[in-house]
Amino acid sequence: MIKRSRQDFENPLISEELLMINNNNMEEKAKKKKVVQEIFSDDVCFEIISMIDSWFILNNCSLISKQFFNVIKERSKLVIQFKKKFTEKRIELLMKSQFMNSIVNVKFSRKLLDSIEQAKFINEMKQLTSLDIGGNQIGAEGAKFISEVKQLTSLNISYNQIGAKGVKFIIEMKQLKSLNIIGNQIGAEGVKLISEMKQLASLNIGGNQIGDEGVKFILEMKQLTSLNICLNRIGAEGAKLISEMKQLTSLDICYNRIGTEGVKFIREMKQLKSLNISGNQIGDEEAKFISEMKQLTSLNTYKIKLVMKKPNS
Secondary structure (H helix, E strand, O other), rough: OOOOOOHHHHOOOHHHHHHHHHHHHHHHHHHHEEEEEEOOOHHHHHHHHOOHHHHHHHHHHHOOOOHHHHHHHHOOOEEEEOOOOOHHHHHHHHHHOHHHEEEEEEEEEEOOOOOOHHHHHHHHOOOOOOOEEEOOOOOOHHHHHHHOOOOOOEEEEEOOOOOOHHHHHHOOOOOOOOOOOOOOOOOHHHHHHHOOOOOOOOEEEEOOOOOOHHHHHHHOOOOOOOOEEOOOOOOOHHHHHOOOOOOEEEEOOOOOHHHHHHHHHHOOOOOOOOOEEOOEEEEHHHHHHHHHEEEEEEEOOOOOEEOOOOOOO
């Protein structure tokens, strides 16, 4: 077993180098035909691994024995977050790792990538189903690359300036069930394209200036059960259209302009379980209406501006 320093345990983001050391170490052991007594069954090893952070698994558990190494490689579904800037060496080591097909979920920290080229190793992660690449300014070209990762079912591509041009690539991802495209300046043209993604169950399209006109396109998405449409200049007319989406169980319509009339439409959504109506100007009577939505299990009314009616003189 390789001796580890305290610093190694405190810095999970050196794992790419450790993966290569680990791979070589296990191969050497195999060549020398060392017999390792298996204290636990593979099932027990897997249960132990399932309760541990993915980086810790790669840095430490894979070094315990050949048995643990194989269980991780064959059974584990790893969730990895990258926090440090990439170098050519780090990318090369990642590409050679034997654990690439054990990774199912990847998150890149904001402002981490200098270009989409640094993330192209994810194409080698054949089991990857969830990707968060938000806040990395990858643009339309980056969206084109991401669209080639065909097995993704969940994608967060928020704050990347992909525009309507980038959306044209994203809509080709027919397997997606969840899409977060907040803050990408896609406008009404972009939301019209997204409305073609009939398979989506969850959509976060906040901060894209789609207006009431854009809501008309979302209305066509019959599979949606969760919708975040905050910061989109939605008025009472948009709220009326949204209230017709009877399949929605979660709605975030915060920081819009739905007013008192818009609230009257929203309160008719009897199927809603979760509602965020923060940052909207409503009347005290409409606030009472919301309080009568007894089916809600989650309600956010932060920074609602109540418009109080003057008492009759």
